[in-house]
Amino acid sequence: MLEKLLSPRSIAIIGASHEERRPGGQPLHALTNYGYTGKVYAVNPRYTDIKGVPCFPNIEAVPEAVDLAIVALPASEVPRILEECGAARIRHALVLSAGFREIGEAGAEVQARLDAALARSGVRMVGPNCIGMLNLGARVFAGFGAGFRQPDWKRGPIALISQSGGFAYSIMAFCQEAGIGMDYMVSTGNEADLGVLDFVEHFLSQDDVRLIAVYLEGLKDGRRLRALGRRALEVGKPIAVWKVGNTAVGQRAAVSHTANLTEEYDFYRDAFREGGFVEIREVYDLVDAAKVFRSGKRPRGRRAAIVTTSGGAGVLLADRCAESMLELPPLTPTTVSALKPLLPSFASIGNPIDFTAALAQKEPEFTQATELIVADDNIDLALVRSFPGRDVDSWADHLIAHANTAAKPILVSLSSTPAQAATWAPKLEEGGVPCFEVPSRAVAAAAMLCEFAERERHSASAKPLRIVAAQNLVLENARGGLDEDQSKRCLEAYGIRTPRRLFVDDAEPYPERIDLKFPVVVKIVSPDIVHKTEAGGVRLRVAAADLRRTLDEIRANASSYMPNARIRGFLLEEMAEGIEMIVGALNNLSFGPIVVVGMGGVHAEVLRDVARRYAPLSPEQAREMITELKGSRLLEGYRGQTPRDVNALADAVARLSWIISDHESVVSEIEINPLLVGFEGSGVTAVDAVVRLR
């Protein structure tokens, strides 16, 4: 859909100018001097020609079809221009002008007119308040500022989409110097119409783009972000996303900058982790992502080998690997035997594999040993500290030759300085072997790659199979929320166990036989009493013999607590045993339903020991969540206790995820607190639960 916008065959510059430094002058200059082969028209009532480009008084006067209008006029004129573009059947506009909602109240009126003009005209617009758009392949330099004065930008299969124009240029320039070219750059500005996700969607389907980079302050459609994340995994194309404005202070700055109400970062992070996103925290990460994803090779697992001639560097790389959850397994005995003749007797053939100074000047032995390690069945990828000897050029050639045949990624951590490596590292890069100037970046890149590859592998199975059919829930006549019994029925409908219970109707005679296992819990049932415990309306561990007396006492308590309360009766419930968990589900309007699991009591709330996943999810995914909890050691049988029924817990979490998914249009929140997790094989019980409605 955005093909014509990004690769227009004809462009009109509305507000064109003679002056190269002005927003209306720079695109004119660039589009006529940097190799653009489409047609260029100027629009400005004051001229008939600007630097040899025919100039028309208005867009209607342009004699031929125009694919893209670049608008560089004062904000107040932009709405009219958009309407004129619509009338002239121009489908796409790129508005460089500023002075809309980003300047606050002063821009509100013109923003409203802009929105109306967009709706009426049918024009799809980039901006306003953006620096423009760049397509190096088609030589479309459609914008202003330093980024559009560089006809020699290096090309590369990367598309950068940025909510900050100024920062987009910084990113591009920095990457450029690190050898990373980008074919596309789009500055989305205020996103009055087209936003970041429209471009992500477009580039996911473009074969000439292999990595999408996004600088993101905030967006409104979290579900679409998630859907695009799934798509990225399906097509195997990573979206490197640099989300800023994540902290309270950062958020304040984001609001004043783009007037985007930044969503809570948790939802973004959860979305990033479930999809084909690679999170970027610094421009280094983007450079490194570009390098490591370039070859298209994917490791089959997280088992790395560290190859070094410096023990010190090996230790350091090992520390970083451990932090990044990369494993360093021992090599197979076959590999160790094969390595022995190549290495000195005292070399440590562990992992890191320290070739020692003995191999620091020995090529091709260094590469031969490396090849044996890469081929090892225990290894999924290799982190090679670069050859420190004199034959480094020959080493680079050998390594490239090997990398071309090897199925596993090989990453190089430079032992030389960037300047020293300048003669041979670019050759390695071109040959498909990414090089990193410091060890921590090599390991971070390896971890990025492993993480993405892992998600790709699981992507097919990511869509959870339905473990319970969609159930109709009785949600009528329940303004705001369901009462405890209604809430528990919802859980039961989806197969989540609740305590056996009996309603004793206060209007009926006292029941002759109570088919419950004593002692029981007794709770008052009254539509008027919300805080049952406060009202003296709850009793635990009530024996059969004490039941009748207890009901009388509770009734008396309730009446004195609230004299006019309507007392329907009493809920008797069997007692359950287990470790307390909190299991909840929450419907985020932007991102969709999410499930939250935490250890009960104060753990979840005070210690923030919670795991989150978007719903629905499989029991296996629920199990992963549980494993993430620091407190999960308590479930595993801490200090010699019998392990708890984690399978049943995972099953209940998955079922809860289906409730919120099946009923997300109605249900806003479900909380089971506590869910008691019994010993292995004895299941879980939802002791208290509340379902809240939208």
Add this chain to the structure above:
Amino acid sequence: MLEKLLSPRSIAIIGASHEERRPGGQPLHALTNYGYTGKVYAVNPRYTDIKGVPCFPNIEAVPEAVDLAIVALPASEVPRILEECGAARIRHALVLSAGFREIGEAGAEVQARLDAALARSGVRMVGPNCIGMLNLGARVFAGFGAGFRQPDWKRGPIALISQSGGFAYSIMAFCQEAGIGMDYMVSTGNEADLGVLDFVEHFLSQDDVRLIAVYLEGLKDGRRLRALGRRALEVGKPIAVWKVGNTAVGQRAAVSHTANLTEEYDFYRDAFREGGFVEIREVYDLVDAAKVFRSGKRPRGRRAAIVTTSGGAGVLLADRCAESMLELPPLTPTTVSALKPLLPSFASIGNPIDFTAALAQKEPEFTQATELIVADDNIDLALVRSFPGRDVDSWADHLIAHANTAAKPILVSLSSTPAQAATWAPKLEEGGVPCFEVPSRAVAAAAMLCEFAERERHSASAKPLRIVAAQNLVLENARGGLDEDQSKRCLEAYGIRTPRRLFVDDAEPYPERIDLKFPVVVKIVSPDIVHKTEAGGVRLRVAAADLRRTLDEIRANASSYMPNARIRGFLLEEMAEGIEMIVGALNNLSFGPIVVVGMGGVHAEVLRDVARRYAPLSPEQAREMITELKGSRLLEGYRGQTPRDVNALADAVARLSWIISDHESVVSEIEINPLLVGFEGSGVTAVDAVVRLR
């Protein structure tokens, strides 16, 4: 003491060689060609002259006094050579030879001979298995490898001490390219005699060294590390320490590399945090530390101002500041008023302060606005995104002039790429304004600086005042540990409250009057029964009326649990109320006594929610520890509860720290579990305690 070693007036090379590439040849070449002005002698029985340097058959034959012997001979000969050096009154040797304990069993015999020779000869030695030592000021190139082939190393007031020779060169070369010179480099190798800390101590007293950088795999004397950390704060000289081998996997590699048994990282980290250390995780950090500490300026607090013309960069910097605990306070109204005429009406004068594109080409307005912000009373340091306009040279001049008069640190985060900034950033650096190529490094450097400055300020008050006099404890006749009553008496002696209790001797008649508040806890007292609860020997909440019967039951339980157990009697204790904490003290043989505080129950153990500090400490420091706990919200009065007595808790922690400090030669561990923290004003109670002895 090490002056003669590092700046020798005469050097003998034992095992000198004609071949420049050999360890015995390279120093000969370097010391005679790179400007060393002292005397150089060669020692090798095969020659009388090597490249014009007089050569002697052995060290005894050298006619004049020698300050330093460089030894480059096979390992087996080194012990003999050391003895000869001793006989020749040479006080210092630098042993480049390898093949000692680092090669494992094969090197054990020669290592033992080396140790004996060291003891006998009185020679102080660097190495073996090191690459050597460098003193650029005195032109001492005493080592081998690439690092000693660079007569043009840039100088700088930094000393690098490294346990990895190979990595030391990498660090030096990388820093060099980043504009950071180092006057000293010492590779300590196996540290059979002189170790990292000997050199740290030396350089702390050297005026020409302003930053000490240490690459550390492990060391044995943690107390000395801590003492040097305190000294570093006193003299205001940061020790940038890069500790590796911190993770389980990393530790394995460290062991196989240097045969240093790496200590648990926690003790190191705690030592780093209490002293004048700056922790380094990557060579970037070292470069940045060198830059940011160069000016000697210290911020008075953690309140930063972010100055930018790119909102996007501002948001990003703000995120990083929040993560690094840097505050971004609003500017004073005075500053805001003064800024208004300089900035466009829609510019956000918050913090970040976005000058907007309007000032992106305006000098000196950009600097004027910056100066107003730096002068603001709310601000301790400024993070300035570099001027993006054409007059960047003039901006740099203005900023340098301002920085020379300003008392506050100003850090620049480059908006240009490193190559673009190459013409003016070095000028800023030389002018005392550190520049950082990416935002995260600028913020990390600012945080480093603030953290060090804060510790410097607190350094004078760091030594805690004694809040309790040293007490004699009854520790005799207690092999391994004290019983509960003895342990509690130790606590009481130091003013930590325990429950009121009464010992009921089973050999005496049942007491007529029991002066305790009921209900009480009853515990059996028997030297034979360790697990009292298991033996049925503990009862909670015993009412006065039930006491006698309870004693009989407990006695019966104990007898059936262990028929021959000697039953001394019963301990009756008043019940206490409060939130459970674990408070412990532990004596680490290397680092000294440490105090540990955690929330009780599973929090500390399962959730690793603990804070640690070396003992002794003040109640204020103890309070800081408590604040670090995630669970401390529970003490503050979670969900509307009355706050707990945190003052009393802090006081008890401080008192405990004095117990272990005063008795560290005898006590190995003290654990109070639980310590109950009552409501505000009602104190804390050590309900159970154990003191273990060495």
